[in-house]
Amino acid sequence: MAERLLEIDNLRVEYHTDDGVVTAVEDLQLHVEKGQTVGLVGETGAGKTTTALSIMRLVPAPPGRIVSGSVHFHGEDLLHKRLDEIKKIRGNKISMIFQDPMTSLNPVLTIGFQIEEAVVLHQGLDARAARARAGEMLRLVGIPPEREGDYPHEFSGGMRQRVGIAMALSCNPELLIADEPTTALDVTIQAQVLELMKRLRQQFSTSMLLITHDLGVVAEVCDQVAIMYAGTIVEYADVNTLFTNPRHPYTRGLFGSIPSLDEEVTRLNPIKGLMPDPTALPSGCKFHPRCPMAGEICKTRVPQTTNLGQGHSVHCMIYEGLVPGYEE
Amino acid sequence: MHRYILRRLFLLIPVMFGVSLVVFTIMFFTPGDPAKLMLGERAPEAEVAALRAQMGLDDPFPVQFGRFIFNAVRGDLGRSLVTRRPVFQELYARFPATLQLAAAGVLVAVVMGIPIGILSATRQYSAFDAASMGIALVGVSMPNFWQGMMMILLFSVSLGVFPSSGYGTLRHLIMPALTIGTSTAAIITRMTRSSMLEVVRQDYIRTARAKGLSERVVINRHALKNALIPIVTVIGLQFGYLLGGAVLTESIFSWPGVGRLMVDAIRQKDYPVVQGGVLLLALTFSVVNLGVDILYAYIDPRIKAQYK
Numbered sequence: 001m002a003e004r005l006l007e008i009d010n011l012r013v014e015y016h017t018d019d020g021v022v023t024a025v026e027d028l029q030l031h032v033e034k035g036q037t038v039g040l041v042g043e044t045g046a047g048k049t050t051t052a053l054s055i056m057r058l059v060p061a062p063p064g065r066i067v068s069g070s071v072h073f074h075g076e077d078l079l080h081k082r083l084d085e086i087k088k089i090r091g092n093k094i095s096m097i098f099q100d101p102m103t104s105l106n107p108v109l110t111i112g113f114q115i116e117e118a119v120v121l122h123q124g125l126d127a128r129a130a131r132a133r134a135g136e137m138l139r140l141v142g143i144p145p146e147r148e149g150d151y152p153h154e155f156s157g158g159m160r161q162r163v164g165i166a167m168a169l170s171c172n173p174e175l176l177i178a179d180e181p182t183t184a185l186d187v188t189i190q191a192q193v194l195e196l197m198k199r200l201r202q203q204f205s206t207s208m209l210l211i212t213h214d215l216g217v218v219a220e221v222c223d224q225v226a227i228m229y230a231g232t233i234v235e236y237a238d239v240n241t242l243f244t245n246p247r248h249p250y251t252r253g254l255f256g257s258i259p260s261l262d263e264e265v266t267r268l269n270p271i272k273g274l275m276p277d278p279t280a281l282p283s284g285c286k287f288h289p290r291c292p293m294a295g296e297i298c299k300t301r302v303p304q305t306t307n308l309g310q311g312h313s314v315h316c317m318i319y320e321g322l323v324p325g326y327e328e
Numbered sequence: 329m330h331r332y333i334l335r336r337l338f339l340l341i342p343v344m345f346g347v348s349l350v351v352f353t354i355m356f357f358t359p360g361d362p363a364k365l366m367l368g369e370r371a372p373e374a375e376v377a378a379l380r381a382q383m384g385l386d387d388p389f390p391v392q393f394g395r396f397i398f399n400a401v402r403g404d405l406g407r408s409l410v411t412r413r414p415v416f417q418e419l420y421a422r423f424p425a426t427l428q429l430a431a432a433g434v435l436v437a438v439v440m441g442i443p444i445g446i447l448s449a450t451r452q453y454s455a456f457d458a459a460s461m462g463i464a465l466v467g468v469s470m471p472n473f474w475q476g477m478m479m480i481l482l483f484s485v486s487l488g489v490f491p492s493s494g495y496g497t498l499r500h501l502i503m504p505a506l507t508i509g510t511s512t513a514a515i516i517t518r519m520t521r522s523s524m525l526e527v528v529r530q531d532y533i534r535t536a537r538a539k540g541l542s543e544r545v546v547i548n549r550h551a552l553k554n555a556l557i558p559i560v561t562v563i564g565l566q567f568g569y570l571l572g573g574a575v576l577t578e579s580i581f582s583w584p585g586v587g588r589l590m591v592d593a594i595r596q597k598d599y600p601v602v603q604g605g606v607l608l609l610a611l612t613f614s615v616v617n618l619g620v621d622i623l624y625a626y627i628d629p630r631i632k633a634q635y636k
Contacts, residue, residue, distance in 0.1 A: 056538055091539035098538075103531040108553045108628055118539040151629040167539070 011069035042228030092122040101160035112148025137166035158189035406600035415604035426585035430570035436509025445520020467514030476580035493582035564620030572609035
């Protein structure tokens with residue numbers, strides 16, 4: 001078995017707002033093995049970004065608070081490290097690509113400087129070497145190095161995201177967290193950026209946690225997939241298993257809502273209901289109000305993780321034998 | 329950029345013309361006969377009429393205004409009715425004192441306001457934040473004349489550390505500069521705080537933190553430069569306003585600046601001095617504004633791109 005690079009256990013993150021306490025992440029289990037790309041899939045508000053920010057210890061506090069759990073990176077718990085130790089990891093061993101390239105670059109600093117900054121900080125390069133490194137990174141992401149003196153507003157969205165990728169990879173991190181890196185981009189640019197990330201990830205042999213709500217992106221890029229719903233991982237499997245044999249009713253619902261190219265479809269087939277109000281999550285299994293298979297027990301009992309073998313795990317009472325399941 | 333500056337300087341001409349027209353019109357229609365003022369209430373009617381004719385006061389409005397502009401362009405703003413000295417010289421003699429006081433006041437305000445504002449923002453809702461915002465509120469609310477008098481009472485009358493009036497040395501400058509500086513500092517502190525609070529919530533600050541940068545670098549390098557635009561705007565406005573003469577502060581500390589000259593001129597109906605003073609005020613204000621706009625370009629490359 002490959003080495004576990006990142007292992008998240010029982011993570012719980014809350015936001016204390018005026019409307020009450022929002023539990024954004026609850027009892028979350030997730031791991032990333034060395035060299036793998038893990039997709040973290042879920043709807044908006046499922047807690048994907050909070051999970052990512054927790055790994056970096058960047059959850060805005062207040063209002064956010066990591067209540068309990070552990071995040072082991074190379075066997076060391078990041079949640080119990082001192083802040084100055086975390087800062088040596090941020091941008092160096094673990095780096096992050098953000099969702100919106102239009103707002104995640106500093107508008108008053110040149111892109112070259114924004115890349116050099118991390119290199120100077122973590123690798124101790126002098127100004128000249130850092131500039132050379134920044135130029136090299138820009139070339140790798142397909143931006144002419146001569147443009148390093150330009151400011152973010154002089155680039156398109158796709159190019160800015162390339163700058164973000166160059167910045168994130170500049171210190172050759174072991175883990176790259178990409179938080180919906182293509183969501184804010186045009187569809188045609190999305191494919192380019194994904195392709196670039198895939199290529200560079202292999203070139204730099206970086207492990208990746210890819211956050212997305214796009215199953216197409218998952219199929220394209222990921223080795224393993226974690227499906228997240230209302231703060232917890234409901235199903236975890238390798239990409240093949242998940243796409244051919246989804247188990248959790250929510251995962252099935254996600255696939256069921258994708259229209260098929262072969263059939264004549266007049267109405268889409270969505271999952272019924274809405275994401276629950278985060279300040280008043282349902283009791284028991286959080287998916288039960290929307291679940292077509294839900295039984296009485298689902299309203300009260302929290303499902304445990306069931307291991308289905310070959311790394312496929314699911315968080316549902318059907319597989320604990322407590323609720324009648326699907327007819328195969 | 330250079331073309332932009334040239335164009336802005338060129339635009340000063342219509343601005344100054346407009347200001348001249350407004351000021352001249354107001355003065356023209358203000359009751360009171362300058363000739364009578366110069367000769368005194370009991371002067372014979374014939375003498376007054378002769379002086380009026382000599383001064384061209386009987387000419388129609390456009391002729392008088394034309395003459396004023398024609399002279400003003402050559403630097404001749406007329407003569408003071410009281411001292412009989414050229415207005416230009418009067419203003420020229422007073423302006424350095426005003427400039428010194430304005431610069432010292434703004435310097436005090438910037439040195440106090442920006443660091444306190446930054447600290448307040450980074451420690452939002454802390455005791456420090458509450459205290460500095462409380463003090464800033466007092467600073468904004470406290471009238472300059474009252475604060476000036478209190479300082480004179482304390483530092484001149486009781487302690488005897490600083491002279492209560494006069495001009496020339498650093499010791500003379502300290503109290504008036506502090507009087508102006510504290511109220512301006514309060515405004516700058518509040519602006520810095522709110523602007524920083526706005527900026528530290530931006531995504532690019534999160535990006536900077538995600539790079540592993542220290543909080544000091546994140547704030548000073550990434551946040552402050554983005555927060556500077558509104559701060560520089562406020563500093564520029566305050567500076568421009570002070571260059572027109574901090575009327576009350578100058579009066580209290582007998583500071584020989586433009587502000588006091590204007591107050592005296594208004595009281596004595598010395599209308600050429602008032603006219604000249606207002607023109608100077610408009611000119612300095614416009615030049616400071618231009619300076620602020622140029623500064624914007626150095627702070628924010630997006631603004632520089634618009635200056636083509």
